[in-house]
Amino acid sequence: MTAPQVRSIEEPARKIPVAAEYDVLVVGGGPSGLTAALAASEDGLRVGLVESRSFVGGNMTIGLPVLGFLGQKGNRIIDGLPEAFIQRLRDERDGASEHRPCPLHMGITLVEPEAVKTVALDMLTEAGVDVLFYTFFAGVVMDGDTIRGIITESKSGRSALLARVVIDCTGDADVAYRAGVPCEKGNAQGGMQPPTLMFCLGGVDTDALRMSIANSPPEARTYLTDFIPAEYFGQNHQFIVVGLRELMAKAKAEMNLTIPNERTIIITGLKKGEVWINMTRVAGTDGTDARSLTKGEIEGRGQIDDIVTYLTNYVPGFEQAYFTKTAPFLGIRETRRIKGQYVMTQDDVLSCRHFDDAIAVASYPIDIHRPEDNGCTLIWCGDCYDIPYRSLVPQKVENLLVAGRSISCTHEAMGAIRVMATCMAMGEAAGRAARISARGNRPPSEIDVADLRRQQLERGVYLRNPDGTRAAAGARHPAS
Numbered sequence: 005m006t007a008p009q010v011r012s013i014e015e016p017a018r019k020i021p022v023a024a025e026y027d028v029l030v031v032g033g034g035p036s037g038l039t040a041a042l043a044a045s046e047d048g049l050r051v052g053l054v055e056s057r058s059f060v061g062g063n064m065t066i067g068l069p070v071l072g073f074l075g076q077k078g079n080r081i082i083d084g085l086p087e088a089f090i091q092r093l094r095d096e097r098d099g100a101s102e103h104r105p106c107p108l109h110m111g112i113t114l115v116e117p118e119a120v121k122t123v124a125l126d127m128l129t130e131a132g133v134d135v136l137f138y139t140f141f142a143g144v145v146m147d148g149d150t151i152r153g154i155i156t157e158s159k160s161g162r163s164a165l166l167a168r169v170v171i172d173c174t175g176d177a178d179v180a181y182r183a184g185v186p187c188e189k190g191n192a193q194g195g196m197q198p199p200t201l202m203f204c205l206g207g208v209d210t211d212a213l214r215m216s217i218a219n220s221p222p223e224a225r226t227y228l229t230d231f232i233p234a235e236y237f238g239q240n241h242q243f244i245v246v247g248l249r250e251l252m253a254k255a256k257a258e259m260n261l262t263i264p265n266e267r268t269i270i271i272t273g274l275k276k277g278e279v280w281i282n283m284t285r286v287a288g289t290d291g292t293d294a295r296s297l298t299k300g301e302i303e304g305r306g307q308i309d310d311i312v313t314y315l316t317n318y319v320p321g322f323e324q325a326y327f328t329k330t331a332p333f334l335g336i337r338e339t340r341r342i343k344g345q346y347v348m349t350q351d352d353v354l355s356c357r358h359f360d361d362a363i364a365v366a367s368y369p370i371d372i373h374r375p376e377d378n379g380c381t382l383i384w385c386g387d388c389y390d391i392p393y394r395s396l397v398p399q400k401v402e403n404l405l406v407a408g409r410s411i412s413c414t415h416e417a418m419g420a421i422r423v424m425a426t427c428m429a430m431g432e433a434a435g436r437a438a439r440i441s442a443r444g445n446r447p448p449s450e451i452d453v454a455d456l457r458r459q460q461l462e463r464g465v466y467l468r469n470p471d472g473t474r475a476a477a478g479a480r481h482p483a484s
Contacts, residue, residue: 020155022164024134026052027442028435029167031141031154034062035070035424036408036431037173038124039085043435043463044171045131049442052134052165054141054156057332060128061120062175063424066331067202067280069244069271072425073103074111075367075388082365084465086428090115093123101242101274108382110367113425114242116274136165141174144183150402150447151183169438169448170404173431176292177340177410185398185406186343189292191415195375197337198287201304203330205312205322208279210272213321214243245270248319255314262310266378268319278328282335283311287375291336300334337373337409337422344412345449346394353420354385358470361453362390363433365466366426372419381419390468391421393453396434402447407434433460 028044030037033055045051053060064070070090075081080103090113093100099119106112128135136156143155145164153166172179181187190196236243248268255261269282284307289300308330315322351357353370370383395412396405406412407430409422421430437456441448461467461477469475 026167028438032173033060036427039428039431040435043432059121060124064120065117070113071423082425085432168442172406183401187340197373199334201284205325207324209321216320242272255318291339345397348413348417350416359390359392361393363393364391364429370420405434407431
């Protein structure tokens with residue numbers, strides 16, 4: 005049997021027009037990209053933001069709550085631009101809840117996807133950011149080991165965008181990878197956390213759902229709500245349910261349903277009777293491969309009917325529920341991670357490590373949807389841990405920063421730092437670092453991190469002293 009022939013064509017060389025030049029260019033308009041662009045534009049630099057979709061907000065637009073604003077001790081540990089964004093969502097559009105304590109997720113902040121798109125774009129345009137939608141990243145412009153810009157593809161054709169500093173907020177380290185930064189994917193065996201295609205149901209009696217859990221006596225309970233006590237549901241009208249394992253097993257057995265998940269995950273929306281369902285699970289999907297993503301989208305959509313059948317026939321409050329919409333894209337939990345000046349580890353998270361060059365504080369537990377089975381690993385550290393600036397600075401390539409879940413960390417640490425509030429905090433730091441770099445005409449790897457930390461504190465960012473207390477603006481802090 006002969007091997008399949010590998011075919012290729014030779015593309016003719018051509019001159020590519022330079023469509024724009026910036027001081028700072030942000031690639032990707034998700035949670036980290038939004039705050040990176042806002043921070044970079046604070047004192048008048050020319051900032052561009054490139055996004056392949058028709059809106060900004062990324063995973064904040066697919067029905068997920070924002071996790072990570074609250075720490076494991078109940079205190080708010082994310083401030084600055086992420087908090088300003090949530091407050092504006094809440095004040096102008098009634099598009100965000102308060103930060104609600106949650107026994108499992110530490111804290112949840114519900115957001116309305118359409119409000120996210122509007123408010124995020126308003127903030128960017130008001131800040132003077134040059135936003136470019138419907139534009140795909142296609143390559144890098146390099147000068148030796150220094151990135152000078154990117155190549156894009158769009159309806160307008162192929163063009164170049166140049167910048168003094170580029171921030172990769174793609175979530176997949178697309179820019180860093182193409183530029184030659186060493187990258188890793190997945191666990192030791194290359195397995196990556198499976199993505200989920202979120203979908204929304206209307207007509208749900210969420211009070212009936214929560215009270216069915218709150219009022220069930222332990223000896224009669226058919227619910228196993230993971231780490232969330234029944235009392236929580238009696239006190240909260242908006243909530244997350246994670247569990248109902250026995251009900252799901254019963255539904256699978258009695259109705260021959262195919263649901264590749266062990267747990268029911270229900271997230272109430274901000275609108276009455278609306279819930280988002282986080283239960284599809286597409287194992288083996290590689291979020292950096294278009295063919296794999298397509299297969300994952302098809303499989304995810306194919307799982308929805310059985311999940312809806314289970315919910316409407318077995319879960320209290322869903323008797324009159326009806327399908328309304330799916331998320332606009334798969335929710336990807338894990339793809340590439342760069343190798344940077346420092347690699348964050350599981351030990352850094354679990355030891356609540358303090359770094360002299362910390363630019364953000366996080367507290368979300370190590371949360372890994374295991375690639376090899378239908379289960380999930382959760383490990384808490386008990387408090388907070390720092391994210392060092394060095395993990396945003398890649399090896400081998402200058403004038404480039406990375407923010408979001410693809411920073412320099414291990415598979416296990418990524419399971420903790422991947423949530424949206426933390427990504428927004430990293431984006432804010434990257435944007436401010438890029439601004440310092442562009443203003444000082446030195447690469448991000450050589451900026452004064454003490455100055456970055458000072459500016460972070462002056463803008464209200466939550467950072468910690470070595471003893472764990474909140475650092476104050478104006479205080480002296482060492483940096484390495």
